[in-house]
Amino acid sequence: MWWIKGATLVDPASGVKAQRDVLVQGENILAVSEHFSEQEVGALANGEKLETVNGEGKYLFPGLIDVHTHLREPGQEDKEDIASGAAAAVHGGFTTILAMANTTPPLDNRALVEFVLSQEQRAGLARVYPFGTVTKGMKGEELVEMLDLAEGGAIGFSDDGRNIQNSERFRLALEYAKLTGLPIVSHSEDVNLAQGGIMHQGEHAARLGLKGIPASAEAVMVARDLLLAAETGGNLHLAHISSKESVALIRAAKARGVKVSAEVNPHHLIFCDEDLTLTSTSLKVNPPLRSAADREALLEGLNDGTIDLIATDHAPHTWEEKARPLAEAPFGITGLETALAAVWQHLVVPGRLSIERLVQAWSTAPAQRFNLLGGSVKPGMPADLVLFDPNWRERIESETLYSKAQNTPFLGQELQGFPIWVWVGGNAVLQERRVVAR
Amino acid sequence: MWQHKDLLGLERLTSAEIEHILRTAKPMKEILMRPVKKLPTLRGKAVFNLFYEASTRTRTSFETAAKVLGADTASIAVAQSSVSKGETLLDTARTLEAMRPDLVVVRHQASGAAEFLANHLKAGVINAGDGQHEHPTQALLDLFTMWEKLGDLAGKKVVIVGDVLHSRVARSNVWGLTKLGVEVVLIGPPTLLPDEMRVLGVECRHDLDRALPGADVVMALRLQLERQQAGLFPSLREYSRAYGLTSERLKRTGKPTLVMHPGPMNRGVEISSELANSPRAVIEEQVTNGVAVRMALIYLLTGGTAHVVD
Numbered sequence: 001m002w003w004i005k006g007a008t009l010v011d012p013a014s015g016v017k018a019q020r021d022v023l024v025q026g027e028n029i030l031a032v033s034e035h036f037s038e039q040e041v042g043a044l045a046n047g048e049k050l051e052t053v054n055g056e057g058k059y060l061f062p063g064l065i066d067v068h069t070h071l072r073e074p075g076q077e078d079k080e081d082i083a084s085g086a087a088a089a090v091h092g093g094f095t096t097i098l099a100m101a102n103t104t105p106p107l108d109n110r111a112l113v114e115f116v117l118s119q120e121q122r123a124g125l126a127r128v129y130p131f132g133t134v135t136k137g138m139k140g141e142e143l144v145e146m147l148d149l150a151e152g153g154a155i156g157f158s159d160d161g162r163n164i165q166n167s168e169r170f171r172l173a174l175e176y177a178k179l180t181g182l183p184i185v186s187h188s189e190d191v192n193l194a195q196g197g198i199m200h201q202g203e204h205a206a207r208l209g210l211k212g213i214p215a216s217a218e219a220v221m222v223a224r225d226l227l228l229a230a231e232t233g234g235n236l237h238l239a240h241i242s243s244k245e246s247v248a249l250i251r252a253a254k255a256r257g258v259k260v261s262a263e264v265n266p267h268h269l270i271f272c273d274e275d276l277t278l279t280s281t282s283l284k285v286n287p288p289l290r291s292a293a294d295r296e297a298l299l300e301g302l303n304d305g306t307i308d309l310i311a312t313d314h315a316p317h318t319w320e321e322k323a324r325p326l327a328e329a330p331f332g333i334t335g336l337e338t339a340l341a342a343v344w345q346h347l348v349v350p351g352r353l354s355i356e357r358l359v360q361a362w363s364t365a366p367a368q369r370f371n372l373l374g375g376s377v378k379p380g381m382p383a384d385l386v387l388f389d390p391n392w393r394e395r396i397e398s399e400t401l402y403s404k405a406q407n408t409p410f411l412g413q414e415l416q417g418f419p420i421w422v423w424v425g426g427n428a429v430l431q432e433r434r435v436v437a438r
Numbered sequence: 439m440w441q442h443k444d445l446l447g448l449e450r451l452t453s454a455e456i457e458h459i460l461r462t463a464k465p466m467k468e469i470l471m472r473p474v475k476k477l478p479t480l481r482g483k484a485v486f487n488l489f490y491e492a493s494t495r496t497r498t499s500f501e502t503a504a505k506v507l508g509a510d511t512a513s514i515a516v517a518q519s520s521v522s523k524g525e526t527l528l529d530t531a532r533t534l535e536a537m538r539p540d541l542v543v544v545r546h547q548a549s550g551a552a553e554f555l556a557n558h559l560k561a562g563v564i565n566a567g568d569g570q571h572e573h574p575t576q577a578l579l580d581l582f583t584m585w586e587k588l589g590d591l592a593g594k595k596v597v598i599v600g601d602v603l604h605s606r607v608a609r610s611n612v613w614g615l616t617k618l619g620v621e622v623v624l625i626g627p628p629t630l631l632p633d634e635m636r637v638l639g640v641e642c643r644h645d646l647d648r649a650l651p652g653a654d655v656v657m658a659l660r661l662q663l664e665r666q667q668a669g670l671f672p673s674l675r676e677y678s679r680a681y682g683l684t685s686e687r688l689k690r691t692g693k694p695t696l697v698m699h700p701g702p703m704n705r706g707v708e709i710s711s712e713l714a715n716s717p718r719a720v721i722e723e724q725v726t727n728g729v730a731v732r733m734a735l736i737y738l739l740t741g742g743t744a745h746v747v748d
Contacts, residue, residue: 201634202634203634203636203637204637205634206603206632206634206635206637206638207637207638208549208550208571209549209568209569209570209571209572209606209609210549210569210570210571211570212634277550278549278550278553278554278571279550279553279554279557320526320528323526323528324526324527324528324554325527325546325548325549325550325551325554325568326548326549326550327547327548327549327550327551327569328527328548
């Protein structure tokens with residue numbers, strides 16, 4: 001049994017932000033109280049071994065849930081695999097991660113979905129749920145066997161990394177997915193508008209002589225996706241929203257009553273196109289880092305609920321792939337191990353994002369949206385917990401990262417505010433910043 | 439005076455540094471004009487030309503410049519090299535480094551490739567064109583040509599017309615010219631000169647004829663004919679009518695305007711044959727000056743001072 005003492009519990013699901021003691025027994029939360037005495041805890045433990053963690057001066061969150069990660073297995077294990085991705089997840093405070101389906105081969109059949117789940121069991125760290133693709137081979141043509149994939153454990157469907165350009169195919173996917181009740185996650189990008197682009201289209205790209213990806217490349221498809229979701233009543237989630245135009249479209253659609261959810265990535269909230277140089281491949285990401293005005297609109301959208309979730313879009317690549325001229329390096333930023341600290345330092349500490357909103361958007365809301373275990377700290381719920389130390393400082397170095405990749409713009413920088421203990425289903429998988437397999 | 443290991447672009451140079459290069463190029467041109475054009479100055483120095491894009495004139499110009507100064511040169515062209523076997527630029531850089539060059543001249547299709555190479559090489563790097571970013575030696579030879587013909591450039595007006603968006607020549611010229619106090623006007627259709635090009639800090643307009651009055655120099659950019667298939671302009675005919683330079687059109691400047699072109703020319707498209715052959719056009723002289731300017735740069739980057747040249 002675990003006794004987590006004296007931490008400030010932040011649990012938007014039960015409306016709590018106050019000092020609480022939490023008791024964990026087996027896989028679940030046993031009890032939550034303002035204070036337990038030694039006698040009370042002794043009685044509840046009933047002879048079971050008791051381990052105490054002092055949470056004074058720290059925050060206790062429901063385990064964070066990242067609905068957008070690329071774990072690269074099967075097929076690209078040089079970049080990442082499920083075990084290293086799951087270790088990176090708990091190292092960064094995530095107890096549950098959703099794995100995108102654009103592996104090699106893509107997760108377009110039940111056997112592959114079940115393979116990911118079996119690798120998750122072997123890793124024994126974070127909970128990993130795979131997406132299935134929407135279309136066979138991610139070709140944007142024939143639908144996958146959605147019912148079979150759902151039975152095999154797919155958590156939703158996404159061709160993330162590619163966009164389904166054919167609007168009729170996307171409409172049909174929204175219709176057919178209703179059979180499963182699972183969401184379609186759209187990577188909203190007009191391929192023709194984005195073609196050949198490297199960074200956000202604007203003055204900074206013009207100065208550097210880099211081909212731009214206009215904000216319209218995203219917004220055009222966000223508009224389409226919203227219209228189709230409204231028309232079909234389908235279950236739509238919009239991945240990695242990056243532009244102010246998209247935020248405005250989503251806000252207007254929600255006001256009309258369209259059922260849709262949207263996520264934002266930490267890097268789009270922290271950086272902008274002006275941070276890119278001709279050699280900063282760790283900031284090359286798709287959708288690209290947009291203007292400072294876009295960044296402000298995203299934060300506003302996150303704060304007013306237009307954007308529901310924060311997700312990392314953890315996209316690991318090898319060092320060799322990123323050690324190239326900007327135009328030739330692949331798109332993607334890793335996030336699992338730095339995202340919480342970075343959002344804390346850049347947004348929570350300056351008072352631009354509240355702690356409650358952070359936990360809501362990164363734990364409570366993702367659990368509700370994708371119908372997952374966790375997302376709250378209540379007796380009887382699975383003990384997926386994060387003890388967060390706002391004063392813990394750490395330099396981000398390739399040797400200390402559990403991910404195989406190091407393509408993060410924070411490499412070499414010191415960040416402040418890290419998870420120090422993480423429990424998944426009652427198991428302490430992160431102890432004093434060290435990942436401990438079950 | 440010269441403190442840099444590399445020459446990557448003009449954006450980061452000061453006007454004093456640019457003027458220093460131009461002044462150094464002047465005696466270099468005199469040397470180039472001698473009947474016996476060979477100096478021992480850089481004997482024992484090795485200059486590598488690493489060209490990832492097809493180029494005849496720029497590569498030959500660098501090679502000639504290095505040889506006149508007495509350096510040894512080696513040319514690595516993509517088609518025959520291990521690049522076609524998929525070697526990365528980083529590995530190529532390491533391989534070259536192991537051969538101990540003093541200077542590497544690089545042309546590459548990716549913006550920033552020269553800077554990337556410079557960060558990984560102890561040898562100096564000269565950018566001979568990186569993607570759509572910069573082509574500093576072309577701009578320097580353009581500046582040298584204008585300086586020779588017009589004297590002090592401050593207050594002069596230069597009109598650059600054509601596919602500005604995709605042009606590293608235009609970008610480098612804008613940085614260089616504005617540092618020397620020149621008024622620059624960029625001209626092209628909106629598809630090839632989008633609004634955000636204003637970030638370069640100069641006037642951007644779509645109407646050539648209205649920009650010509652008072653121009654001391656008009657520079658035509660090479661039009662890549664593939665841009666028509668990509669939908670950026672409808673036809674060569676229409677492009678030429680709106681933006682092609684002709685003697686008739688040049689009358690609007692009201693001056694004996696210099697006509698320049700970085701080459702190779704599409705005669706009858708961005709410039710009429712008749713104008714290109716006229717005495718106003720200094721296009722071949724630009725080529726000569728290119729060798730002189732590159733001599734100056736190779737000399738400065740391999741440690742030469744302004745006074746050694748006799």
